[in-house]
Amino acid sequence: MGIITRIAPAVKEKTGRKAGFRLDQDINFSDMGARIGMGYFKTTVRAGKTMEVMKSYTRRVGAKKRGRKAKPTAEEMEKINQMNAERRLRIKINANFGEGDPFITLTYRKGERPGAEAAKKDIGKLIGGLRRKYKKAGAELKWVCVTEYLNKAIHHHLLINRIDGQDVSRWVCMLWKFGRPNFTPLDGSGQYKDLAAYLIKETSKTYRAKDGERKQRYSCSRNLVVPRPKTEIVRRAKKWLPDPRPARGYYIDKDTVYNGIDPFTGREYQRYTMVLLPDGRGKGKCG
Helix, strand or coil, rough: CCCCEEEECCCCCCCECCCCCCHHHHCCCCCHHHHHCCEEEEEEEECCCEEEEEEEEEECCCCCCCCCCCCCCCHHHHHHHHHHHHHHHHHHHHHHHCCEEEEEEECCCCCCCCCCHHHHHHHHHHHHHHHHHHHHHHCCEEEEEEEEEECCCCCCEEEECCCCCCCHHHHHHHHHHCCCCEEEEEECCCCCCHHHHHHHHHHHHHHHHHHHCCCCCCCCCCCCCCCCCEEECCCCCCHHHHHHHCCCCCCEEEEEEEEEEECCCCCEEEEEEEECCCCCCCCCCCC
């Protein structure tokens, strides 16, 4: 078929709007590249109803396009890091949550707003209480949480999974004694990139604060599914199409298509996300 397939080991996130996957660093393909001598790598991550695709070259695979290869500035690195964080969170959300799962904003009554450490304990107690109620109902709680407090009233954003036949929103209202929770159910698209971007942006000021680099942008339950990337060496072509074709049963989210040059390697790369059609079955190969 002209394709060699393997599952990549835990791949570091090196992607961003102006930086590629850096497959030559993240995955050791040097021996494989020497054997095939041409083609390109395609890495796919299946997350729920989405498939994220990255195409790139390494030193020994495919042609190198002349491009800028220089150390990124501090501003560029900050943007790259933020895009990486968005991608990691987006994949986690897409892989673990879906239609009807509640996205909750938890605020405090004016005059009763705590400091950051006290607020951390408050959200911890809420999650602990929900975990016990889920267990009693025979289910397992999955969650993602961010807390923001710089230059705004302290508040939390919490995404949890729903349980069929149970009103989990009522449980939240019972357990959160500090204000009125606001609930927004996820839609059925399966593509929650805007939510992930919002959550990362929401905490960007706190993250950049003193000691922020040693803190997490968000917290999440340990039981979240973390999809593993699947990498193919495409030998049937030396170059990919600038306008990719979707796999059967999927459409391509046009806002995610990007063709660029990796500033670290000077090599071309392409990335995009495919989303399952409402009546799609997610079969076939993408172009």
